[in-house]
Amino acid sequence: MREAELIEKLKSVVFKKSESLEGIKIEGYDFGNGLNVSQILESLGPTGTQASNLGDAIEIVKQMIEWRLSHEQVTKDCSEEMKSPTHREFVKCKIFLGFTSNILSPGVRENIRHLVKHNLVDVLVTTSGGIEEEILKCLADKSKGDLHSKGDDKLEDWIVPILDRMLGEQNTDHVLWTPSRVIARLGKEINNKSSFLYWAYKNSIPVYCPAFFCTALNGPLRKTLHSYSIRNPSLLVDSMQEHAMLHNESLHANPRKTAMIILGGDANMMCNGADFKVIINTLEKFNGRDFSARSDDVSWGKVCASDKFVKVKYMCFLVHYGATVAFPLLVRETFGKIQGYEYNQGLSLSRILNPVPSTGFLVSYLGEAIEIVNQMLEWRLSHDQVAEDCSEEENNPTYRESVKCKIFLGFTSNIILSGVRDIIRYLAEHRMVDVIVTTTGGIEEDIIKCFANTYRVSRLGHPDT
Known part of the structure; x- marks a missing residue:
C-alpha cells in the first residue's frame, strides 16, 4: 500500500x-451579567454533567408544584365535582418527601421544616433515626465537630411520661397506636417551633416511619423504647397498620398525580409508581440498592414509565456532594419562590450560602472552600x-x-x-x-x-x- x-x-x-x-x-x-441567583440556577441545565441533573431536578419539582387536575382531560367516568373547572384547578399534585436520618444531622433540617411549616409537601417518610435526631436536636443543639450527641440522657426523661399517657389512652380509649400516630403525638408534645415534627402535627401532615423500631442498636430512642417495653409490655404499636396507611396515601391519591423527592431513601411502589420523581444522593447503581438505581428501573414500579425522573449524584463544583448542597438550592429555586426563602429575608444566594459552613457533612467543605477563596482574594x-x-x-x-x-x-x-x-x-x-x-x-x-x-x-x- x-x-x-x-x-x-x-x-x-x-x-x-x-x-x-x-x-x-x-x-x-x-x-458579567451580575449575580442574579435565579439566572445562575437556571444555567445549571445547559452546564452539562451533574449540574444538568440538578437543573433537571429543579424543572421537575417546578412541574410537581405547578400541576393541576385542570391540566388533564376530563374522563367519562369522573364525578360531577371532578368536572367542575374550579374544583379541577384546586386539585394539586400530592408530594411525598422522603429522607434518611443523616439528612437531619446537618442543617438541611431547616429546609425540611420550611416545607412542612408552609404546607408545601403532603407526606413525609423517614427512618427511626430521623425521628431520633429531630427529638435530640430539640432537647440539645448539635455543633459542627461535636461527634458526641448531647441530650441522650434527656430523651428518656422526656419520652417516658408521654409513653405512660399513651398506654393509658390505649387502655381507656382503645387507641390503636401506629408509628405515624406516635410520631404525631411526639410532635405535639415537643411543642418546639424549630421542629418539623411540631409543624407536621400542627398542619396534619403525616410522618410515616415503617421501620420505627430499627434505630441503631445503641440509639437512645431504641434503648428507651426497649427498656419501656420490658417494664410495660402491654403498650402496642402496630407496624403492619403503618405500612397499610403509607400505601393508602398513594393508592387513594387518584385523581391527583403523585410526586416524590427522595433524599437518600425511597418510597411509593404502589399505584403504579410516582408521576414525578427526584432522587438526591451520592450512591452509584452498582451497589444494588433501590434508591441508587437508574431511571429505567420502572419495572420495579417505583416510578411511572415517563420522562419525569432525574437522579442527582455529583456536581461539577464539588467532587462528592449529597442533599446538603443540592437540596437547599433546589428548595430555593422551586418552593422558595412560593413562600419566600425562610427565610423571609429575600431570595439571595448569599443568604443561602452564609450558613453553609455550619450546615455539616460535605456541604461544610464547600462553605470552608468559599471562606478560603475569599481569603485569597482579600x-x-x-x-x-x-x-x-x-x-x-x-x-x-x-x-x-x-x-x-x-x-x-x-x-x-x-x-x-x-x-x-x-x-x-x-x-x-x-x-x-x-x-x-x-x-x-x-x-x-x-x-x-x-x-x-x-x-x-x-x-x-x-x-x-
Missing part, C-alpha cells in the same frame, strides 16, 4: 467526520508584618496594599466539556486569576468549542446517557 493511501486510511480511523447535533447548547453562566502584603530585610519599596504602605495573592487555577479537560468553561473564561477575562494550569485535553476541548458548539442531547429522565 502506498504511503499516501496509508495516511488517508489512518486519518479516516482517527479523525471522525463532524456531525450536526440538535439539543441544548452547553454553556455556563456569564458572571489578602494583601500589608496584612503581614514588615520583614527586617525587606526593600524600601516593600516598606511603602501604598505598595504593600497593592500586592495581592498570586492565584493558580488548575483544571482537567472534562471541566471544559461542561459550561464551567464560561466561568473560567470570565475569571481569565477579568484578570481574577494569575496562572492557569490544564491538560492537553483541556486545550483541545477549548479549541474544538471555538469551531463547533457542544450540545446536551440526552433525554430528560435518562441521566446516565
